Amino acid sequence: MTPRSIIISSTGSFLPEKVVTNDDLAKIVDTSDEWIYTRSGIKQRRIAPKDMTTSDMACIAARRALDAAGLRPDEIDLVIVATVSPDMMFPSTACMLQAKLGIRNNIPCFDIEAACSGFVYEIEIASRMMQSGYYKHALVVGAEKLSSLVNWEDRSTCVLFGDGAGAAVLSAVEKTGVGILDTVLGASGEGNMILSLPAGGSAMPASAETVANKLHCVHMDGKEVFKHAVKIMQEKAFEVLDRCGVRPDELALFIPHQANARIIESVAKRLKLDMSKVYVNIQNYGNTSGASIPIALDEVVRSGRVKRGDYVLFVAFGAGLTWGATLIKWY
Numbered sequence: 001m002t003p004r005s006i007i008i009s010s011t012g013s014f015l016p017e018k019v020v021t022n023d024d025l026a027k028i029v030d031t032s033d034e035w036i037y038t039r040s041g042i043k044q045r046r047i048a049p050k051d052m053t054t055s056d057m058a059c060i061a062a063r064r065a066l067d068a069a070g071l072r073p074d075e076i077d078l079v080i081v082a083t084v085s086p087d088m089m090f091p092s093t094a095c096m097l098q099a100k101l102g103i104r105n106n107i108p109c110f111d112i113e114a115a116c117s118g119f120v121y122e123i124e125i126a127s128r129m130m131q132s133g134y135y136k137h138a139l140v141v142g143a144e145k146l147s148s149l150v151n152w153e154d155r156s157t158c159v160l161f162g163d164g165a166g167a168a169v170l171s172a173v174e175k176t177g178v179g180i181l182d183t184v185l186g187a188s189g190e191g192n193m194i195l196s197l198p199a200g201g202s203a204m205p206a207s208a209e210t211v212a213n214k215l216h217c218v219h220m221d222g223k224e225v226f227k228h229a230v231k232i233m234q235e236k237a238f239e240v241l242d243r244c245g246v247r248p249d250e251l252a253l254f255i256p257h258q259a260n261a262r263i264i265e266s267v268a269k270r271l272k273l274d275m276s277k278v279y280v281n282i283q284n285y286g287n288t289s290g291a292s293i294p295i296a297l298d299e300v301v302r303s304g305r306v307k308r309g310d311y312v313l314f315v316a317f318g319a320g321l322t323w324g325a326t327l328i329k330w331y
């Protein structure tokens with residue numbers, strides 16, 4: 001087989017127009033801009049309109065990525081969507097997206113559910129599939145309408161999340177040692193209930209009681225999740241760097257999952273990275289779960305902040321628990 005690398009050849013993103021500030025939320029729950037900002041780094045988030053679905057947002061982000069790559073939808077060989085807020089339990093959001101974009105029928109389209117680590121997971125899945133030689137261009141998308149899963153009466157969660165979508169086109173190139181260098185993934189089902197959405201599945205099918213008790217909404221033990229996130233994100237960052245023989249000080253850019261500015265700062269500190277090398281946009285969008293890294297990546301790419309040869313690190317952590325880190329040599 002011809003030696004090949006898998007590169008990120010383009011990106012796209014979509015954020016709904018509606019901005020909801022911390023002060024707006026202070027009108028509906030007992031909170032304040034000061035509490036939200038100092039605990040999480042969030043100033044505002046975007047909220048999608050009622051009639052806009054996760055696949056609608058994914059579709060706009062994906063079109064932008066395809067345009068940036070100069071590719072037609074029929075040139076895509078694989079579609080993966082990372083989401084915890086699919087349009088519905090099934091069919092998959094990836095199949096919805098395929099239909100909306102007019103992508104051809106004889107290619108695999110599927111969702112993965114790895115929560116906030118979803119984008120890193122799908123990069124690993126897509127790039128390994130592409131190594132086979134059967135797929136030249138893959139569309140990988142993280143899209144979330146978390147506003148539809150949040151209990152708007154629970155101040156401990158509703159202030160944290162937002163809606164949006166990010167997309168990337170991965171392409172196989174006949175070159176070695178560029179693009180996605182390596183990914184480490186992991187999970188621990190033991191910590192599964194510290195971040196969950198308990199009802200609506202086979203364990204607790206929808207009923208009047210589950211609805212009344214808000215069991216179709218996000219439940220989180222924030223403190224526990226925080227502790228695990230700080231520890232594991234830095235460990236995985238070191239692990240992937242080590243496997244590639246790259247030192248933290250050689251990184252041009254660190255793009256972490258945007259869950260909490262304090263988590264990001266603490267991981268950056270352990271990597272001894274100056275914050276100028278760390279991309280943070282949580283103040284604008286809150287936590288958009290699987291969409292957070294691809295949205296950040298699109299902003300970085302479009303602002304010209306990343307150039308050929310740069311080492312770029314993604315690290316994510318989320319429900320499952322799941323985690324992952326990817327090192328890229330930008331091409």
Ligand code: UT7
Pocket residue numbers: 030031032035036039040116155156157159160221222223224225226229258259260263287289317318319
């Ligand atoms: O993306 C997936 C991964 N998710 C994460 O990584 C999230 C990780 N966790 C966190 O980011 C933080 O734990 C939070 C931002 C969620 C919370 O920060 P914290 O410093 O851990 O606060 P806490 O949950 O311990 O709450 C402290 C206090 C409590 O009051 P008492 O019990 O000390 O009197 C809460 O009731 O703050 C109270 N509180 C609030 N007060 C004002 C909780 N939410 C709010 C709120 N406004 N929105």
